[in-house]
Amino acid sequence: MSTVVPAPEKAPATGKPNAVDKLRSAAAEASQVRALSTHPDVVALRVESVRTQVDRCMWVGIVLGLAFTMVNVQAFAAQGAVLWSLPWFAAWLLDPMVSLVLIAVLRAEQITARYQVFDDTKWIGKTKKLAFAATYVMNTWASFGHRDIAGIVLHSVPPLLVFCAAETAPVLRDRLTEAVLRAERAAALADPEGPSHRLDTPPAAAELPATTNDAQTAAETTETAPAAKANSKPAKPRRKTAKPGRKLLADYVTEALAAVEPGTAADDITPAWARHTTGCSTGLSPKVAAAVRDELTTSPKTTNHDADAMGEPARVAA
Template identity: 55%
Template sequence: MSGRGDALLAHASDAARVRALTTAPDVIALRVERVRAQVDALLWAGIVLGLAFTMVNVQTFAAAGAPQFSPGWWVAWLLDPMVSLVLLAVLRAEQVTARYQVALPAWARRTKWLTFAATYVMNTWTSWGLDDAPFSPAGVVLHSVPPLVVFATAETGPVLRDRLTEAVHRAVATTPAAPIEPTEPEAVVHAPVEQPVHEPAPAAHPRTTRTGGRKKAAARPRRLLADYVRAATEALDNARTAGAQVEVTPAWCRQVSGCSAGTS
């Protein structure tokens, strides 16, 4: 049974260390950052492909029947990139501000919606039967899907990034306490018994207290990671109960719990 017990103790120690590391705020934040990078890559791929699909129809709309390779035909290719670059600039700014939960001004959203509306109208103009063209329901559906997908993706992206940031904040505030370095039980070693050596008693210190000797200072209790997390959680709960807006930062954790910079 001793061999099985030692194996279970070692397994429990490894499990405690893995749990402590996987629930650490820094590890959670790293995982969220990896998910954020994947989400951003997929969103940008969909947006770029959707805008590239609309380029040909916008050029046809802008050329207005100009002969192929004529100056008007070449200039028509500039219309779609002009609108798309402005749209991409706004989306890039939203990508950064949403990560730090900062709202853009109203004109940013107006510019985004204006570029979307312009792209949609120019892309589906002939499919609606305008400009002496026959009405084509299939063309309306075909040329409406890419702009609408781009629009939905651009509106959803900032919300997803904001929620990912909120997930990191909640993980920091509600991470369960667990020891970072679990200690294993020490083996009892039976040392050989040695005969005591009688040495002369040291001379008494000349400065003594009235009671006949110095009192040994009480040892300061050791604080674990769980104690720091508990103190920070209680301070955060009290602040939220009082209606205060608290930003959980390492400096704030050091202030309310008294932990070191590395622990915070």
């Protein structure tokens, strides 16, 4: 014998959001948070914060290591010199001379690694290795002479640690820059016709269930729509446009064609020119530049074809 279960009665509309409305609102908010967390600008901001922390830690370790080696290098250079004499003071200049050259190289690498500019001459690596080798030898010379194992280990750790930090820091900066570029490429592939992936575009409104007042308004609009349609004139077909706050590829191409100056060659239209002119994204700029070059290349042919069709002499483009 089957039992018929009555359908649950709908809760009266009280104007307060129910559990479903709350879940949909939370899902819409979570979707926006997820979209922003993977946005190229947000990724770049987070990577920049991590890059700053890495640079500070690296520089503190390098400076402390070089400061520790300064005393040993001074003692190595001032062997046999009278205390507070001129040779004794001059011995303090040896370690800063090597350390300043090393710091200058590391500071330059901090910028070149950020923009992924690599050294083809190999002089940067040679200079660093020479400076570290000189520092290591001068630090451990006395310990090796006395065959002091503990002294060798003690005076070997700071130079070797500074060497590893100086070699690792450019690699870490290069990987951080690559992370930002990959986030930009992923966003461009996901939305190739997006509005340059900028945060100033208004986010899409969350689709929430209509309330009782909204349902009544929609019903009234549905009832009055046929009468208004009968009194109004037939609307002309409109061209499909982009959503508010978004630009299509055709919009970027039109804007770029309007900015082309007379006499501009097709070779001058580059992706960089397209980004500077229209503000399009890195992934979309090659498409915009290619479309503009095609327009510049085919426009003289189109003019000659039209002139032949009208029976007029074709004009040769200058």
